[in-house]
Amino acid sequence: MTNVMDGAAGLQRRQLLALLGGTAAAGLMPCPAHAETRGGVLKLSAAANPSTLDPATGGSGFDHSFLWPIYDTLVEWEYETLKPKPGLAKWAFPDPRTMVLDINPGITFHDGTPLDAESVKFNLERNRTDPRSNVKADLTSIDTVEVTGPLQVTLKLKNPDFALPAIFSDRAGMIVSPTNIKALTGNASDRKPVGAGAWKFVSWADNERVVLARNDTYWRPGRPYLDGLEFAIIPELATGLRSVIAGQNDMAYALPPRLKPVIDRAKGLQVITAPTLYCIQFYFNSARPPLDNLKVRQAFNYALDREVFVKAALSGLGEVAYMTLPKSHWAFDKSLVGLYPHDPDKARKLLAEAGHKDGLEITCGCYTDQDWVQRAEIVQDQLGKVGIRLKVTRGTVAEISAQALGSEKKFDTLFSAWTGRPDPSMTYALGFDKGAYYNPGREADPLLVDLIRQSRESEDIAARAAVFAKLQRFVMENALSAPLAFQYELDALAAKVKGYTPDLLGKPKFENVSLG
Amino acid sequence: MLSATKRRIIGRRMLQTIPVIVLSTFIVFGLLKLVPGDIAVTLAGENATDQRIAEIRQMYGLDQPFLVQYGEWLWKAVQGDLSKSLLSGEAVLTSIARCFPNTLLIVVMGLSIALMVGIPLGIAAASRPGSWLDGLVMSIASLGVAIPNFWLAMLLVAFFALGLNWLPATGSVPFGEDPGGALRHALLPAIALASGGVAEVSRQLRSSLVEILSSQQVRTLHAKGLSPSNILWRHGLKNVSVNLLTVISLLANRMLAATVVVEAVFAIPGMGGLIVNAAINRDFPVVQGVVFAMVLVVVLINLTADVLYSVLDPRIS
Numbered sequence: 001m002t003n004v005m006d007g008a009a010g011l012q013r014r015q016l017l018a019l020l021g022g023t024a025a026a027g028l029m030p031c032p033a034h035a036e037t038r039g040g041v042l043k044l045s046a047a048a049n050p051s052t053l054d055p056a057t058g059g060s061g062f063d064h065s066f067l068w069p070i071y072d073t074l075v076e077w078e079y080e081t082l083k084p085k086p087g088l089a090k091w092a093f094p095d096p097r098t099m100v101l102d103i104n105p106g107i108t109f110h111d112g113t114p115l116d117a118e119s120v121k122f123n124l125e126r127n128r129t130d131p132r133s134n135v136k137a138d139l140t141s142i143d144t145v146e147v148t149g150p151l152q153v154t155l156k157l158k159n160p161d162f163a164l165p166a167i168f169s170d171r172a173g174m175i176v177s178p179t180n181i182k183a184l185t186g187n188a189s190d191r192k193p194v195g196a197g198a199w200k201f202v203s204w205a206d207n208e209r210v211v212l213a214r215n216d217t218y219w220r221p222g223r224p225y226l227d228g229l230e231f232a233i234i235p236e237l238a239t240g241l242r243s244v245i246a247g248q249n250d251m252a253y254a255l256p257p258r259l260k261p262v263i264d265r266a267k268g269l270q271v272i273t274a275p276t277l278y279c280i281q282f283y284f285n286s287a288r289p290p291l292d293n294l295k296v297r298q299a300f301n302y303a304l305d306r307e308v309f310v311k312a313a314l315s316g317l318g319e320v321a322y323m324t325l326p327k328s329h330w331a332f333d334k335s336l337v338g339l340y341p342h343d344p345d346k347a348r349k350l351l352a353e354a355g356h357k358d359g360l361e362i363t364c365g366c367y368t369d370q371d372w373v374q375r376a377e378i379v380q381d382q383l384g385k386v387g388i389r390l391k392v393t394r395g396t397v398a399e400i401s402a403q404a405l406g407s408e409k410k411f412d413t414l415f416s417a418w419t420g421r422p423d424p425s426m427t428y429a430l431g432f433d434k435g436a437y438y439n440p441g442r443e444a445d446p447l448l449v450d451l452i453r454q455s456r457e458s459e460d461i462a463a464r465a466a467v468f469a470k471l472q473r474f475v476m477e478n479a480l481s482a483p484l485a486f487q488y489e490l491d492a493l494a495a496k497v498k499g500y501t502p503d504l505l506g507k508p509k510f511e512n513v514s515l516g
Numbered sequence: 517m518l519s520a521t522k523r524r525i526i527g528r529r530m531l532q533t534i535p536v537i538v539l540s541t542f543i544v545f546g547l548l549k550l551v552p553g554d555i556a557v558t559l560a561g562e563n564a565t566d567q568r569i570a571e572i573r574q575m576y577g578l579d580q581p582f583l584v585q586y587g588e589w590l591w592k593a594v595q596g597d598l599s600k601s602l603l604s605g606e607a608v609l610t611s612i613a614r615c616f617p618n619t620l621l622i623v624v625m626g627l628s629i630a631l632m633v634g635i636p637l638g639i640a641a642a643s644r645p646g647s648w649l650d651g652l653v654m655s656i657a658s659l660g661v662a663i664p665n666f667w668l669a670m671l672l673v674a675f676f677a678l679g680l681n682w683l684p685a686t687g688s689v690p691f692g693e694d695p696g697g698a699l700r701h702a703l704l705p706a707i708a709l710a711s712g713g714v715a716e717v718s719r720q721l722r723s724s725l726v727e728i729l730s731s732q733q734v735r736t737l738h739a740k741g742l743s744p745s746n747i748l749w750r751h752g753l754k755n756v757s758v759n760l761l762t763v764i765s766l767l768a769n770r771m772l773a774a775t776v777v778v779e780a781v782f783a784i785p786g787m788g789g790l791i792v793n794a795a796i797n798r799d800f801p802v803v804q805g806v807v808f809a810m811v812l813v814v815v816l817i818n819l820t821a822d823v824l825y826s827v828l829d830p831r832i833s
Contacts, residue, residue, distance in 0.1 A: 207790070246686070247681070399553050407566050407569075
């Protein structure tokens with residue numbers, strides 16, 4: 001078995017690289033250089049059916065690995081750091097309230113429609129205004145979108161927003177064919193995707209298979225290496241892994257840590273482990289009792305034993321979350337480490353001060369799969385020891401998340417994960433800003449709102465990191481959530497899979513993959 | 517040509533099917549409505565307003581009273597329209613047409629294996645009741661009943677697919693495209709399904725045969741000088757065939773239900789996976805469609821058994 005990167009050795013290597021290069025996310029090492037072979041179909045075991053294949057309307061963090069191949073994004077990122085780099089377009093900020101996008105020439109969508117300024121404007125307007133768009137919140141800073149040349153779009157901003165390049169590397173920057181969208185009605189675009197990515201859509205049999213084939217007119221010369229991608233939807237993750245061990249599939253990604261020993265025992269597999277932004281956390285509804293009380297929220301945080309959680313729930317394949325960014329991230333603020341040590345006595349004291357001397361019941365939404373059931377049991381036990389009785393309701397991800405975060409607001413807290421965004425300001429804007437969907441209480445302190453705005457006002461990383469330090473401290477001191485742990489990416493690859501590199505976002509891309 | 521009696525039996529059974537289908541789909545529909553959760557919330561997606569959720573409820577008729585919703589579904593169903601999946605928009609009939617062949621293949625193979633192994637074992641045990649062979653067969657049968665099929669399925673995968681690499685560990689291949697590949701994919705799931713069936717067939721056959729072979733009629737046949745094998749094949753098995761048929765029909769129905777678990781272990785896109793996903797997501801047209809189809813299959817199996825009873829034993833009418 002080839003350990004491309006694993007366990008303790010990988011961590012040491014990361015630390016060494018961090019020291020040498022000073023990079024923020026040195027943990028992500030590409031596979032060794034290789035001569036790319038053209039051809040072949042990469043067969044993947046995917047854990048979940050896509051929510052949709054329309055980047056504007058989908059809602060699951062697991063969709064990205066289906067979306068990246070079909071849609072190229074305006075902006076891309078470095079795998080190691082998520083630092084934005086040009087994709088379909090280059091960008092510039094002539095002034096803080098203006099962003100100019102210059103689109104690369106000669107790009108066409110899979111249906112032959114040219115990808116030009118008009119099509120980019122169509123996409124941005126659709127993402128901002130369509131009633132079904134799930135990315136409206138990412139684009140609130142845009143005032144107007146103007147076509148200023150055949151391949152140039154100029155955005156006038158309501159306020160400076162230097163997070164836009166990173167935002168355009170995610171769903172909001174995935175460019176769909178306007179011809180296709182205009183030809184479809186209702187929610188038909190969810191299942192008939194046409195983009196300008198390296199692979200084009202062939203078929204989607206629900207909960208069974210998604211098939212993509214090479215885009216022969218792809219704009220990047222020599223790419224892609226693979227003739228196609230075939231995703232077999234196998235929700236039972238151990239079964240998905242078995243399909244790779246048996247040689248039926250070439251790769252299973254987003255595996256839970258409990259399967260690491262199985263991969264280790266298998267012969268001829270590569271194992272990939274790498275840090276990600278996937279943060280297991282409690283979302284708090286801090287606008288109503290009992291979590292409107294700061295002392296209850298803080299007690300909740302003190303009651304959690306994060307070290308034990310990482311060992312018990314993640315088999316050590318993760319790291320403690322002191323905030324919603326991992327240690328390797330450029331905006332991580334180390335002064336927050338140890339803000340909430342595991343301190344049951346302090347938790348009990350805070351609860352007593354909050355008027356809950358005999359403990360209290362907190363309703364919680366969570367999911368039905370094996371890993372989430374185990375995670376919830378662990379935290380129920382930890383919280384129970386200080387008198388917080390977590391009453392868990394389980395259901396599907398879509399249903400429970402909607403009940404917790406939508407207008408129903410069924411639970412006091414949601415025990416779930418934040419799958420991360422390319423720019424940390426997106427995480428804070430979507431999770432903690434006033435009216436944000438992932439902020440179940442919808443309320444936010446004006447200071448917090450201002451800090452989120454400030455975090456986008458500069459292009460300078462050091463200046464932004466300084467704002468994020470204040471922002472994170474505010475969020476954690478006010479215990480607006482309870483981050484627990486970052487789960488590492490765990491993938492199993494057949495020996496013939498070459499060139500796969502994990503990314504800090506933890507949402508696999510296959511653009512560099514070939515089959516040896 | 518079927519005789520008038522048999523035609524009458526078929527006609528009567530077909531009529532009995534109607535209340536079974538109506539009742540079963542009504543109960544399932546009711547259960548789906550009782551379970552908490554709302555597909556409109558899922559369909560509306562993130563950031564959905566209450567207005568948007570209400571629009572979706574209206575669009576799919578989810579705001580209608582329970583009986584109206586059921587009545588509309590039933591009315592369409594009797595016209596051959598099983599509606600569309602609320603989640604994927606795919607016609608339910610298309611989903612069933614895609615998934616049912618995968619399920620049917622493993623059930624037919626499983627049943628075949630259960631009979632091919634169970635019948636010889638039952639005969640062997642019955643021909644020497646009380647012997648070590650009888651004890652061995654009955655022990656194997658007990659083990660077959662006791663072992664959960666999902667656990668056996670995992671053992672089979674570990675040994676034959678991952679260890680020896682003889683057979684695929686997951687998935688399925690359409691029989692029409694590659695019959696050999698389809699059979700290879702279906703073999704391990706079929707064995708997992710068949711384990712309980714082997715036990716059941718052999719035990720039932722043994723007890724029925726032992727009873728027949730120890731009857732006065734058989735003693736007379738022995739006295740007349742007929743060979744033991746002649747007695748077993750011409751008189752013993754013929755007399756137990758009705759019992760065996762009952763076991764087979766019950767087994768076929770039970771195997772259809774057991775596919776839910778076995779399909780999950782082998783990642784086979786069959787009817788089990790289809791209904792589980794639909795039930796989890798409250799996609800009621802799909803659940804109703806699958807239940808409708810499965811009830812039809814079960815009724816068809818029972819009907820076939822009823823007709824065969826009268827063929828095997830003319831006294832049954």
